[in-house]
Structures are given as C-alpha cells and as structure tokens.
Amino acid sequence: MAYKIVASQCTGCSACEPECPNGAIYEKEGIFAIDPEKCTECIGFFDEPQCVSVCPVDNTCVIDKSRPRYKAKK
Amino acid sequence: MTAALTQTPKAKNFQRLKALGLSVTSTIQHQGCGSKGGSGKSSCGSGAGAGDLPEEIWEKVKNHPCYSEEAHHYYARMHVAVAPACNIQCNYCNRKYDCANESRPGVVSEKLTPEEAAKKVLAVASLIPQMTVLGIAGPGDPLANPDKTFKTFELVAKKAPDIKLCLSTNGLALPEYVKRIKDFNVDHVTITINMIDPKVGEKIYPWVFYKHKRYKGKEAAKILSERQLEGLEMLTAEKILCKINSVMIPGINDEHLIEVNKAVKSRGAFLHNIMPLISAPEHGTYFGLTGQRGPTAQELKALQDKCEGQMNMMRHCRQCRADAVGLLGEDRSSEFTKEKIASIELNYDIETRNAYKMQVEQERQKRVAEREKELKEIAKENSELKILVAVATKGGGKINEHFGHAKEFQIYELSTKGSKFIGHRRVDLYCQGGYGEEEALETVIRAIRDCVAVFVAKIGSCPKEALEKAGIETVDRFAYEYIEKAAVSYFKEYLRKVNAGLIHPTKKEDALIRQGALVPLN
Ligand code: SF4
Numbered sequence: 178m179a180y181k182i183v184a185s186q187c188t189g190c191s192a193c194e195p196e197c198p199n200g201a202i203y204e205k206e207g208i209f210a211i212d213p214e215k216c217t218e219c220i221g222f223f224d225e226p227q228c229v230s231v232c233p234v235d236n237t238c239v240i241d242k243s244r245p246r247y248k249a250k251k
Numbered sequence: 252m253t254a255a256l257t258q259t260p261k262a263k264n265f266q267r268l269k270a271l272g273l274s275v276t277s278t279i280q281h282q283g284c285g286s287k288g289g290s291g292k293s294s295c296g297s298g299a300g301a302g303d304l305p306e307e308i309w310e311k312v313k314n315h316p317c318y319s320e321e322a323h324h325y326y327a328r329m330h331v332a333v334a335p336a337c338n339i340q341c342n343y344c345n346r347k348y349d350c351a352n353e354s355r356p357g358v359v360s361e362k363l364t365p366e367e368a369a370k371k372v373l374a375v376a377s378l379i380p381q382m383t384v385l386g387i388a389g390p391g392d393p394l395a396n397p398d399k400t401f402k403t404f405e406l407v408a409k410k411a412p413d414i415k416l417c418l419s420t421n422g423l424a425l426p427e428y429v430k431r432i433k434d435f436n437v438d439h440v441t442i443t444i445n446m447i448d449p450k451v452g453e454k455i456y457p458w459v460f461y462k463h464k465r466y467k468g469k470e471a472a473k474i475l476s477e478r479q480l481e482g483l484e485m486l487t488a489e490k491i492l493c494k495i496n497s498v499m500i501p502g503i504n505d506e507h508l509i510e511v512n513k514a515v516k517s518r519g520a521f522l523h524n525i526m527p528l529i530s531a532p533e534h535g536t537y538f539g540l541t542g543q544r545g546p547t548a549q550e551l552k553a554l555q556d557k558c559e560g561q562m563n564m565m566r567h568c569r570q571c572r573a574d575a576v577g578l579l580g581e582d583r584s585s586e587f588t589k590e591k592i593a594s595i596e597l598n599y600d601i602e603t604r605n606a607y608k609m610q611v612e613q614e615r616q617k618r619v620a621e622r623e624k625e626l627k628e629i630a631k632e633n634s635e636l637k638i639l640v641a642v643a644t645k646g647g648g649k650i651n652e653h654f655g656h657a658k659e660f661q662i663y664e665l666s667t668k669g670s671k672f673i674g675h676r677r678v679d680l681y682c683q684g685g686y687g688e689e690e691a692l693e694t695v696i697r698a699i700r701d702c703v704a705v706f707v708a709k710i711g712s713c714p715k716e717a718l719e720k721a722g723i724e725t726v727d728r729f730a731y732e733y734i735e736k737a738a739v740s741y742f743k744e745y746l747r748k749v750n751a752g753l754i755h756p757t758k759k760e761d762a763l764i765r766q767g768a769l770v771p772l773n
C-alpha cells in the first residue's frame with residue numbers, strides 16, 4: 178500500500194518531507210519514515226513518487242513489499 | 252599632478268578596490284556592456300562592475316571576509332547548518348556530508364534548528380567582535396529549505412541588525428526566492444555555476460528535482476543553467492551583490508569556465524571564484540569513485556589568470572566548512588557546539604563591536620600606506636621576472652606565524668608590479684597526527700614547491716635544511732612585518748641578484764592541492 182524508507186540508507190536530509198502531498202513523512206531520531214496509512218504512492222497527485230524523486234540516495238525510498246499496492250479509491 | 256587632486260568618484264573607488272587587493276583592470280573598461288536594447292537589464296545597468304561600485308555596494312563589500320581579500324585578515328564570518336535538504340545532485344557531492352559547493356567534500360556539520368542557529372550566532376558575535384557576516388550555505392541548499400533559512404535570518408536580524416546576511420545556492424530555486432531575499436535585506440548571494448552548456452552540465456549533474464519531477468541528462472542541466480542565469484539577472488536587477496563559484500573539473504569544464512566567466516560577468520556578477528575540484532575515493536562521490544582528478548595549483552592559477560581579464564577573481568577562498576567560525580583559515584567551531592552554546596551567557600554588545608571596527612580601519616589604512624610606498628620604489632625597476640613566495644601568517648596582513656604551526660600558506664606572486672595574492676595552500680591535514688614529522692614536512696614542501704622562498708616568523712633548523720634542499724629559501728628576517736612590504740624588499744633583492752648573475756631562476760615544479768576534508772583542531 179505504500180512506500181517505506183530504508184532507515185540504514187537515510188541521511189536525514191529532510192528533502193522528502195515537504196514534498197509528500199499526503200504529509201506521510203515524519204522525522205524520527207534524525208532520520209525519516211513514512212506512515213503507510215497516509216502514503217498513496219503519490220497516485221492522484223504526481224506522476225512519480227515525490228520522495229523517490231527527491232531523495233539523494235538511490236534505493237532509499239522503496240515500495241514496501243509487505244503491503245499490497247495502493248489503489249485509488251473509486 | 253597627484254591622484255588626490257583629480258579624484259573622480261570612479262577613481263576613488265578604483266583606489267579603494269586596489270586597497271582591498273581586488274583586481275580592477277577589467278572593470279574599468281567595463282566589457283560586456285555594449286548593447287542597450289536586446290539583452291536589456293541583464294547585460295548592464297546593475298552597476299555590478301567593481302570599478303563603478305556605487306557607495307552602498309562598497310559599504311557591503313569592504314568588511315566582508317569572503318569577498319575582500321583585505322578584509323579577511325581582520326573580519327570573520329560564520330555559517331550555520333540549518334538547511335540539510337538539496338534539490339539537485341552534483342557528481343562531486345555525497346549527501347551523507349555537507350554541500351560540496353560551499354564546503355569541502357566529506358565534511359559533516361551539526362544540524363541546527365533556526366532557533367539554535369540564531370542563538371549560536373549571537374553567542375559567537377558577543378565573544379568575537381570580528382564576526383560581521385552570517386552565511387547560510389548548507390549542509391544542503393538553503394533555498395531547498397526556504398522556511399528554515401529565512402526563519403534563521405529573521406531571528407538574527409531582529410537581535411543583531413549589524414550582522415550582514417548572505418547565502419549560497421545552486422540556483423535551481425533562486426528565481427522563486429529573489430523577492431524574499433530582497434525583503435530580508437540579504438546583501439550577498441553566491442551561486443555555484445559550473446557550466447552554461449547542457450552538454451557539459453550532464454557530466455556534472457546526474458539529475459535535478461524541479462516542479463515535482465526528476466529530470467536527468469541534458470534536460471536537467473538545461474533547466475539548472477536557465478534558472479541559475481535567470482536568478483543572477485534578477486538579483487543584479489535588485490542590486491543584490493552576487494558572487495559566482497565554479498568548481499574546476501579538469502577535462503570536463505576547465506576550458507568552458509572561460510565561457511561561464513563571460514556569461515556571469517555580462518549578467519552583473521560581482522566576483523567569480525574558481526575553486527579546484529577536491530576529489531578522493533574515500534569521499535564516496537561519483538567523481539571520487541571514477542578517479543576524476545582535481546587541477547594542480549598551476550592549472551588553477553592559469554585558468555584564474557585567463558578569467559582575470561574579464562572580471563574580479565577571488566583567490567583567497569579556502570572552501571571552508573559550512574559551520575566554520577572565526578577568521579577565515581582559523582576554525583573555532585569546536586568552541587561553539589550545540590551543547591556549549593546552551594551554557595553561554597548572551598551579552599550582545601554593539602559598542603565593543605563598533606570599537607573593534609574603528610581600530611581595524613586605522614590598521615588597514617596603515618597597511619595600505621606602507622604598500623603604496625614600496626610600490627613606488629619597485630616601479631622603477633624594469634624586468635619581466637615573476638616569482639612566487641609562500642607566507643606563514645595568522646592574519647592582520649603580517650608575517651607572524653611559526654613555520655611549524657602554519658596550517659596553511661598564503662602564496663604571493665612578486666613582480667615589478669608589486670605583490671599579488673594568488674591563493675592559499677592548506678597543509679593542516681598533515682600536521683594532525685597519522686603522519687610522521689618527516690612526512691608532514693614532505694607534504695608541506697609538495698604544497699609550496701612552486702615558490703622560491705617561504706616567509707616565516709620563525710623556523711627550526713631541521714625544516715630549514717630540508718626546504719633549502721628542495722630549492723625553497725627560508726626567510727625570517729621580515730618577521731612580524733607587513734607581507735607586501737617584505738615581499739617588495741625581497742623581490743628587489745632577488746632581482747638585484749639575478750641581474751648580477753648570482754641566481755639563475757629556473758622553472759619550478761607544479762604544486763599539489765591538498766585533497767581532503769578540513770578536520771577542525773581541538
Ligand atoms: S510515495 Fe508520495 S505519498 Fe507516498 S510517502 Fe512518498 S511522497 Fe508521500
């Protein structure tokens with residue numbers, strides 16, 4: 178249903194936080210995390226997931242495979 | 252006929268700039284300003300040429316340690332790290348560390364909230380009257396963190412209105428914020444511009460994040476370049492002083508930087524600072540891993556010389572860290588950590604600060620007078636000879652540092668035109684353990700081996716011998732004197748010996764630019 182941030186990769190730069198259209202990203206002890214309940218994979222807002230696009234470290238904002246993909250509500 | 256009798260405002264400014272050690276040749280001709288229409292405001296009209304410096308711009312520059320080579324002997328700036336996010340990627344940057352445009356790669360600074368940052372600024376300013384400039388440069392891009400950046404400015408301006416504000420940016424978001432920059436009375440902005448051609452740019456920037464989309468390749472570089480130049484034009488139209496930083500990357504943008512120099516000059520940039528790429532595999536940057544080398548000291552100087560005919564070059568930049576405190580070259584940040592600030596009692600005393608500035612003015616005038624005197628002497632000589640000398644100094648424009656304690660050397664080029672400051676060579680990394688004393692000395696020699704002499708306040712007999720063996724004369728007879736004055740007397744003597752056939756000047760080997768992050772001393 179959502180993206181997640183790989184904690185060991187995150188530099189804590191905060192670039193992703195203000196870009197999220199759903200306010201799903203929050204700071205936790207110097208690094209950042211995504212609230213899976215709020216993340217919509219940016220569907221309905223942008224063509225690409227904003228956290229992925231802005232993050233300076235590749236493969237840090239990734240699909241959380243433990244959850245089903247997000248589906249826009251009808 | 253003396254200059255004093257015929258001084259036009261322009262001539263006065265010319266002299267003032269000379270006193271600052273800024274080059275003024277190009278700006279008098281005011282190139283790049285031919286057309287009235289067409290390019291309109293962008294190419295001219297901003298009065299950014301230094302020879303035409305309006306009074307208010309002169310006021311802004313004269314005490315700024317980063318812009319005025321003269322002022323950096325007396326005044327200090329500090330940076331606070333409130334802006335961690337960035338909106339582009341540079342191949343010489345690893346975002347685990349601070350912005351490589353403004354600091355050295357591989358440096359990490361303590362991130363502060365705007366409130367903590369403001370407190371730090373006031374704490375430093377109340378203890379160090381020389382602190383006149385606050386800069387925000389990172390650790391990411393200040394304009395990718397607009398709220399934090401402008402909040403910090405607001406808090407500082409309220410309590411310490413005499414502190415100048417400046418900021419450095421990669422330029423991508425600049426056009427959106429020119430108005431706020433103006434409203435906050437920010438008087439200096441630095442933009443890092445490494446190219447104006449997307450073909451060059453795609454080798455430096457893998458991507459930019461713009462309007463909710465990640466762009467790559469030439470497209471990314473094109474967007475970045477357009478935004479940078481637009482931002483520059485908007486700033487100069489608002490009469491906000493604008494400096495350009497460029498990172499010289501051999502084989503990628505070295506020759507191209509001459510084009511960049513013309514482009515930024517014609518858009519009213521006030522200074523152009525070409526810095527060497529600093530790159531090592533352990534920085535974990537793209538360039539570090541691909542083995543992209545930085546320029547040698549001679550390559551850097553040659554490029555700076557080529558651009559000097561175009562506009563003012565800044566040669567004293569040391570790529571200091573984003574939270575450095577103190578006179579340039581002297582880092583006192585370890586005295587002002589988050590923890591220590593909390594316990595400092597604030598006593599912001601504007602009187603002491605003004606008294607210090609008065610004292611400095613007198614000192615500066617004295618120094619300028621000394622230099623003028625010597626210059627008249629040497630102007631009589633007729634020779635094409637140019638030599639480099641290294642100087643160990645703690646500041647104040649004097650030869651006042653012990654060779655063994657020097658963390659860096661200032662390099663001057665001497666000729667019959669007098670002495671010209673051309674840059675710094677850092678040697679600090681090597682003096683901090685991990686290296687034996689002999690290796691340390693070796694490294695110092697490599698850093699200054701293009702010089703014929705090194706001026707010191709004092710030097711031990713061992714290093715003296717090693718230096719002489721390497722063909723570098725050690726000179727301590729000018730201890731505690733003004734650098735320029737000493738330089739001119741030394742050059743006169745040197746010239747005499749050359750003419751008498753006692754010395755045969757040979758081509759010196761190129762020097763190495765130290766690669767590595769500045770580690771603050773404790
Ligand atoms: S994918 Fe979009 S909605 Fe989800 S956390 Fe990232 S920015 Fe927010």
Ligand code: SF4
Pocket residue numbers: 182186187188189190191192193194208209228231232233234237238
């Ligand atoms: S952009 Fe990436 S590195 Fe920066 S805080 Fe977000 S997840 Fe971490």
Ligand code: SF4
Pocket residue numbers: 337338339340341343344345346349350351352353390391392421
């Ligand atoms: S602008 Fe600065 S922080 Fe951003 S990628 Fe380039 S060097 Fe790094």
